[in-house]
Amino acid sequence: MERIGAAPRSILVKHGMGRAIERGTVDQTGLIERASQGDHEAFGVLVGEHLARLDTAARLILRDPELARDAVQEATLRAWKHLRGLRDPSRFDAWLHRLTVNACLDLARKRRGRFFEVELTPLHDAPAPDATSRVADALYVERMLAAIEPAQRAVVVLHYFLDLSLPETAAALGIPEGTAKSRLNRALTQMRITVADDELFVSSAATERFA
Amino acid sequence: MSHSDATTRNLPAARLRAALDEVGAAARPDYLPDIVAQAGRTRQRPAWTFLERWLPMDIAVRRQGVPRAVLVFAILALLITMLLATVAFIGTRPTRPALTAASNGSIAFGSDADIVVMEPDGSGRRTLISGAFELGNMAYSPDGRRLAYWSKLLAGGTWDLIVVDADGGNPVTVASAISEVTGPSPGPAWAPDGSAIAYSARTEPPAASPCPQWGTGDFCTSRIFVAAADGSGTRQLGDPDLDARSPDWSPDGSTIAFGGGNANPNVGVHLYVMDADGSDVRQLGNVVGSDWAFIRVDWSNDGTKIVGQAGAADNISDWDIWVISADGSDATNVGAHPQGIDEVLPSWAPDRDALAWWANGVVLQEEGAAPVDFPGTENAAAPIWSPDGKQFLAGTDAGFMVMDLDGNVQVSVESPTERLAWQPLFD
Numbered sequence: 157m158e159r160i161g162a163a164p165r166s167i168l169v170k171h172g173m174g175r176a177i178e179r180g181t182v183d184q185t186g187l188i189e190r191a192s193q194g195d196h197e198a199f200g201v202l203v204g205e206h207l208a209r210l211d212t213a214a215r216l217i218l219r220d221p222e223l224a225r226d227a228v229q230e231a232t233l234r235a236w237k238h239l240r241g242l243r244d245p246s247r248f249d250a251w252l253h254r255l256t257v258n259a260c261l262d263l264a265r266k267r268r269g270r271f272f273e274v275e276l277t278p279l280h281d282a283p284a285p286d287a288t289s290r291v292a293d294a295l296y297v298e299r300m301l302a303a304i305e306p307a308q309r310a311v312v313v314l315h316y317f318l319d320l321s322l323p324e325t326a327a328a329l330g331i332p333e334g335t336a337k338s339r340l341n342r343a344l345t346q347m348r349i350t351v352a353d354d355e356l357f358v359s360s361a362a363t364e365r366f367a
Numbered sequence: 368m369s370h371s372d373a374t375t376r377n378l379p380a381a382r383l384r385a386a387l388d389e390v391g392a393a394a395r396p397d398y399l400p401d402i403v404a405q406a407g408r409t410r411q412r413p414a415w416t417f418l419e420r421w422l423p424m425d426i427a428v429r430r431q432g433v434p435r436a437v438l439v440f441a442i443l444a445l446l447i448t449m450l451l452a453t454v455a456f457i458g459t460r461p462t463r464p465a466l467t468a469a470s471n472g473s474i475a476f477g478s479d480a481d482i483v484v485m486e487p488d489g490s491g492r493r494t495l496i497s498g499a500f501e502l503g504n505m506a507y508s509p510d511g512r513r514l515a516y517w518s519k520l521l522a523g524g525t526w527d528l529i530v531v532d533a534d535g536g537n538p539v540t541v542a543s544a545i546s547e548v549t550g551p552s553p554g555p556a557w558a559p560d561g562s563a564i565a566y567s568a569r570t571e572p573p574a575a576s577p578c579p580q581w582g583t584g585d586f587c588t589s590r591i592f593v594a595a596a597d598g599s600g601t602r603q604l605g606d607p608d609l610d611a612r613s614p615d616w617s618p619d620g621s622t623i624a625f626g627g628g629n630a631n632p633n634v635g636v637h638l639y640v641m642d643a644d645g646s647d648v649r650q651l652g653n654v655v656g657s658d659w660a661f662i663r664v665d666w667s668n669d670g671t672k673i674v675g676q677a678g679a680a681d682n683i684s685d686w687d688i689w690v691i692s693a694d695g696s697d698a699t700n701v702g703a704h705p706q707g708i709d710e711v712l713p714s715w716a717p718d719r720d721a722l723a724w725w726a727n728g729v730v731l732q733e734e735g736a737a738p739v740d741f742p743g744t745e746n747a748a749a750p751i752w753s754p755d756g757k758q759f760l761a762g763t764d765a766g767f768m769v770m771d772l773d774g775n776v777q778v779s780v781e782s783p784t785e786r787l788a789w790q791p792l793f794d
């Protein structure tokens with residue numbers, strides 16, 4: 157049993173799903189079963205639970221809110237069409253992540269050279285940088301994300317934002333685990349970030365070469 | 368953006384995660400209603416179109432430990448046996464009989480794990496084979512005298528490929544202990560002369576670098592095998608390093624076409640051919656698709672063309688129907704729905720240059736004519752031609768039907784199945 161979290165109540169009520177909210181919990185497997193039988197409102201509840209996080213992941217990868225919206229809509233439509241092919245309901249979350257990242261990368265490929273990237277955290281809204289503050293970290297990461305390709309952002313977002321393990325990240329991208337690890341390393345190197353307590357470690361010597 | 372002013376920052380993973388949360392923080396997305404509305408307008412793909420449902424798939428069984436000496440001896444014995452069997456098999460292959468028009472014999476269909484047969488008009492229904500735990504795909508031999516089918520005897524067991532006479536007698540196990548069959552659909556691929564059956568099956572993944580999952584499967588450990596129809600042996604064919612599935616023999620039996628790829632999903636699946644002895648493996652053209660592209664490949668009756676499903680021009684994940692000349696030239700997308708609808712599982716009519724496939728319903732295309740959608744077949748499975756080319760079978764979740772080319776349902780059987788085969792009869 158999983159709790160409905162991210163779906164705005166008004167949307168769920170509008171689509172006749174208020175009862176699920178009243179109960180507070182829903183059975184994801186049951187929702188998948190209903191959705192795979194054509195119940196698009198059950199699908200709405202299912203997707204609503206993940207939508208905010210998928211949207212954020214897509215914006216981090218594409219750095220364009222409109223494109224991110226297109227990618228998430230494409231991914232969720234694909235999930236709807238192919239839901240009956242999902243053999244293991246417990247893999248729904250990972251499957252949706254994979255569809256979203258693949259939709260992002262497809263869009264990025266199609267729009268190569270035509271990107272209009274925007275800063276996701278406007279500088280004028282942020283307080284003065286403080287080396288130790290969360291906001292300062294965010295500003296730094298924001299700038300560094302802009303320096304790398306969408307495919308590299310995808311591996312960073314999957315691993316550090318969606319909290320997928322390296323094997324899961326590799327599976328989501330359809331690449332071997334070793335490739336995922338080296339791609340993540342390269343991305344962090346280009347972002348000039350050394351992650352101190354992760355399974356990855358980018359040496360300062362390596363990062364200095366890009367400084 | 369210039370980064371000359373950036374210095375390396377050392378962040379604990381938790382702070383990097385928090386920073387990404389911060390960067391991505393925004394108002395809640397407001398387009399859930401659009402997603403729900405879009406789902407309401409969009410038809411879901413029927414379950415049968417997910418090809419793993421067509422294929423008798425299973426997780427590989429764990430092997431028991433075997434003493435090394437016994438293993439070495441067994442391998443040597445097997446190699447000698449296979450060598451002798453191969454020599455004997457190649458030396459005794461009969462020539463292909465002349466192609467003559469067939470008439471429609473019995474229809475075989477799966478009923479749970481049993482095989483039931485009936486006459487084309489629905490009469491004379493009787494159980495042909497029973498007693499297994501699970502039934503896989505099946506196909507009649509080109510002369511209609513035998514039926515090959517995949518069967519799993521026990522829950523958790525492995526698959527056997529069995530050949531029986533058309534009346535169910537003289538069963539011969541021609542391949543056994545297969546952990547996972549990877550194709551083709553709809554059934555085992557008989558050689559035109561009926562002497563052998565090609566199939567594809569999963570082999571052990573390399574321990575050092577397991578195959579990455581992509582879409583609905585992995586695409587690096589499937590290989591093609593050929594089993595002698597008399598049960599005298601099997602052998603693996605083709606490039607030992609190339610993922611290969613869904614073999615289909617050319618009409619003269621000299622060549623086998625198949626879908627091939629490798630462990631890198633970005634490379635995708637292409638159409639390949641090889642000589643019937645497994646030599647001279649070569650890619651035909653550059654048409655590419657993802658996942659289950661070329662899950663069914665079918666040679667035209669004159670052997671000059673091959674049809675299969677592969678990616679659309681702008682998206683390898685959207686399947687269209689491609690006809691490719693046997694020399695790899697003139698690849699043509701003949702799909703009726705070039706944008707947005709997956710088109711799958713094409714096959715040639717047995718008596719002419721007409722094609723049938725599925726795209727949110729059965730589609731037929733006569734030679735030189737535009738593709739025609741068949742109303743009322745939206746939930747039907749991919750069509751299977753009758754031997755005389757004048758009807759087709761289509762299974763659904765509710766049963767299966769025999770339709771004529773005018774779209775009239777001639778017979779409807781309330782026995783849900785995707786395991787179907789139609790027996791050709793010759794005078």
